[in-house]
Amino acid sequence: xxxxxxxxxxxxxxxxxxxxxxxxxxxxxxxxxxxxxxxxxxxxxxxxxxxxxxxxxxxxxxxxxxxxxxxxxxxxxxxxxxxxxxxxxxxxxxxxxxxxxxxxxxxxxxxxxxxxxxxxxxxxxxxxxxxxxxxxxxxxxxxxxxxxxxxxxxxxxxxxxxxxxxxxxxxxxxxxxxxxxxxxxxxxxxxxxxxxxxxxxxxxxxxxxxxxxxxxxxxxxxxxxxxxxxxxxxxxxxxxxxxxxxxxxxxxxxxxxxx
Numbered sequence: 001x002x003x004x005x006x007x008x009x010x011x012x013x014x015x016x017x018x019x020x021x022x023x024x025x026x027x028x029x030x031x032x033x034x035x036x037x038x039x040x041x042x043x044x045x046x047x048x049x050x051x052x053x054x055x056x057x058x059x060x061x062x063x064x065x066x067x068x069x070x071x072x073x074x075x076x077x078x079x080x081x082x083x084x085x086x087x088x089x090x091x092x093x094x095x096x097x098x099x100x101x102x103x104x105x106x107x108x109x110x111x112x113x114x115x116x117x118x119x120x121x122x123x124x125x126x127x128x129x130x131x132x133x134x135x136x137x138x139x140x141x142x143x144x145x146x147x148x149x150x151x152x153x154x155x156x157x158x159x160x161x162x163x164x165x166x167x168x169x170x171x172x173x174x175x176x177x178x179x180x181x182x183x184x185x186x187x188x189x190x191x192x193x194x195x196x197x198x199x200x201x202x203x204x205x206x207x208x209x210x211x212x213x214x215x216x217x218x219x220x221x222x223x224x225x226x227x228x229x230x231x232x233x234x235x236x237x238x239x240x241x242x243x244x245x246x247x248x249x250x251x252x253x254x255x256x257x258x259x
Contacts, residue, residue, distance in 0.1 A: 001110050002242040004148070005029050005039045005065070007235075008190025011074065012057045013047040018212045021235045022060050024257045025211055029065060029237070036065040037106050040114065042190035042208055043072025043117070043152030045080065054083020059170035061087060070113045072152035072191060073122040073166065077115070078179050089113070099130045103137055109146050109242060112137045114167050116151040124191070126170035129179055138181040146185040146242055154189040154207055156200050160215055162228060164194045175201040186248050188240065195236055195252045206250050209236030212255025 010022040029039055041061065046053035061067060062082070069087055071080045078096035078124055081088065089102040099115035116124035126134075134149065139149055153168035155175075168189075178184050178201040186204040193210030194217070214233035216222055234254035241249045 001036045001244070003034065004109075004111070004242075005036050006042065006150075006188055006206070006208040006238040007039070007211055007238055008042040008152075008173040009044040009072065009193055009210040009212055010041065010057070010060075011044050011212040012053045012060070014050075014052065018047070019056060019060065020233050021211050021257050022057075025235050025237055025255045026060060026063060028255045030063045038066045038068060038104055038111055040065065040111065040113070040150055040188060040208075041067070041069040042150055042167065042188060043070050043082065044074040044190065045069055045071070047074055047212075049074065049076035050168045052085055054079060058084055058087065066104060066106070068100065068102060068111060068113055068150075070150065070152060071100050071117045072113055073117055073124065075117060077117065077119065079105065082084060099127050101130050101133050101191045109148065110137065110141050112147055114151040116153040123166040124151070124155075125170050126151070126168070126174060130174055135177055135180075138177075138184060139145070141183065143183045145183060146246060146248075147181070147183055148186050148188055148240070149184060150188040150232070152189065153185070153191050153253060154196075154200075154205060156198060156205060158192050158194075158196050158198065158207065159218070160192060160194065161218060163215065167191070171200070178203065185246075186240070194237065196249065204248060204250075206238060208238045209252060209254075211235040
């Protein structure tokens with residue numbers, strides 16, 4: 001059984017709130033009586049892409065499990081690389097402003113991480129070089145090995161208008177690529193600050209909950225002080241489980257903060 005923990009949107013800044021929530025989630029994973037195959041943090045590591053924020057994030061993102069982090073729309077590629085370089089699984093020597101594309105090859109699975117960020121913008125798009133690299137990874141991976149593809153921006157609407165406006169676009173190119181590779185098992189994303197499950201290109205699309213906060217859905221009651229997010233909702237984590245039959249199951253958990 002392969003278990004991958006998936007967290008997202010930690011938004012580390014100069015304050016203590018995001019740090020405390022991130023620390024609680026990572027401590028929860030560290031104290032599990034099970035060795036995880038990987039821990040994926042799918043974007044928005046820093047809130048303002050400040051070097052000091054990445055220094056703080058790097059000190060937090062430690063533990064005994066293999067770790068993969070990818071950028072989101074709040075991150076800056078060059079600052080991300082400079083601050084988190086030792087944590088990255090890049091191949092070759094990419095330029096500072098190039099997409100931060102990574103591959104983690106585990107025992108019985110491959111996690112292909114694609115940079116969907118667009119410098120200077122909040123919506124997402126996979127550059128041609130990213131899709132070409134992903135195509136090579138899938139081609140070079142045996143057909144009996146499941147490949148999970150991760151990025152920050154979901155490539156479909158999630159019925160959250162303020163997030164859907166800045167989702168990943170140009171998704172038809174990714175769908176065409178997926179059609180050529182049946183061992184592409186699922187897509188993993190963040191960005192939406194809510195636990196969600198849907199489909200894309202005939203595969204599961206699994207969205208991790210936000211650590212820093214949880215988005216309010218359109219049919220939920222807003223509050224005067226925070227109309228768009230639940231600031232008091234607990235941070236969460238998704239556990240993606242690949243069993244011996246190749247079936248993927250996802251469990252979502254919340255994590256207490258403090259204590």
